[in-house]
Amino acid sequence: MVRPRHAEFDKKKVVAENRRARFDYAIEDKFEAGIALTGTEVKSLRFGEGSIAESYAEVKNGEVWLINSNVPEFSHGNRFNHEPKRPRKLLLKSREIEKMFGAVARQGMTLVPLSIYFNSRGRAKVELALARGRKAHDKREHEKEKDWKREQGRLLRQHG
Secondary structure, three states: OOOOOOOOOOOOEEEEEOHHHHHHEEEEEEEEEEEOOOHHHHHHHHOOOOEOOOOEEEEEOOEEEEEOOEOOOOOOOOOOOOOOOOOEEEEOOHHHHHHHHHHHHHHOOEEEEEEEEEOOOOOEEEEEEEEEEOOHHHHHHHHHHHHHHHHHHHHHHHHO
């Protein structure tokens, strides 16, 4: 069975996904942000290369930056090729940036990228989440709850 997508975001081609983030963090709110990329970065992403496994976002001087994301150099790029792990600026509305900054500063939340994708217009986007870190016992509890819901669904399908 296919997992339902978030209703707000129209994902046409998912390039990179951070599956570990949903396990390590309790996700509170999601945002869609554009990424400021160079030409060779876009080409590399269109080939399906890129990783956000250990990346995070931070708010600096009223701007949001994606740190530690890896977009490998484009194979046919020349001397103008990009740096693979450079910080990339995320494009958001100022009200969204203020909301993120307040949550990170006051509530101790983290900005975690969940996926990089191309939308229906061909623009590269990042699904960014405001999340709270889970402790080990919270992770076990979450896993038990998820397994029980899966089992409930099986039982209902069999008997109902």
